[in-house]
Amino acid sequence: MGITTYIDANNEDVIPTTGIGEGDCENLVTFGESTKKICVGIVTS
């Protein structure tokens, strides 16, 4: 299971909601060199 995150529709911030303690956020994600042009999708009930 990965870290559950919530994309705030108003300010585009990505807010960790589970499993992360104070002080851990500095290394929450690691961005590699690669950016890709890709298709993304979301399905919502």
Place this chain on the structure above:
Amino acid sequence: MAKYYGTFLNTLGSIILKFHGRIVKNIGDSLLYYFPEGTTQSQFVRCLECNLSMLQAHTYLNSKLRCQGLPSLDYRVSSDYGTVAIAKTVLMTEDIFGQPVNICAKINSLARPNSLVIGSDFYEVVRNLECYKFEGIRSFSSGLKNSYPVYSVTYDESKIKKIVGKCIEKALMQMSTANFETVVKHLFEKYDCLLSDCYTRPQCLRDVLVDLYGNASASIMQNIRQQIETCAVPRTISRLACFEDQHI
């Protein structure tokens, strides 16, 4: 509740995987996914086909829920295309960030229940594809992109009918002109059916071929199916199911 969303997310998730999409995560009752290589037309088609297949699974999904004594549900699908950063989380799972992701999330609510919307950047790379109908719904405004157009996507049934008709014609002409003319004549006289009508009435074609060619009709149907696949007509059109071997 867990069973309810489990059925919803897992059913749609399995469709995404079938089309070689990659599921990033679920966000509450949503699934976020992407298609790893997105710069070729076949990948764009795969994304559209995946999205439309999820919508076509609506009836199946709800019957599955009903069997478990759960209420039915509706859902919306949105997609966009563009540059996305792929990040690794501390747990070594993957996450994606970028404007297409944010816009995709925000335009989702513009879709009617059980329909698909795409953003303008995706529309620009798929707008000339046959078989799909794109309809501008309204522009979306945010701090990122002002007046960003959004389009609904459905199958273009009339174009698909024509393409299917041409594919059948080509397959029959490969046999001989006489065979082609015989099939067309029988279709019309017996069922008042043109070749292009075989998209919505495939059983007419099957019956005529069985009447005319008996057991050999199976290989003719197979040739027709291959011809349709060559023309890149979406694979997920349920009406063409009778072209599959098991239905012949």
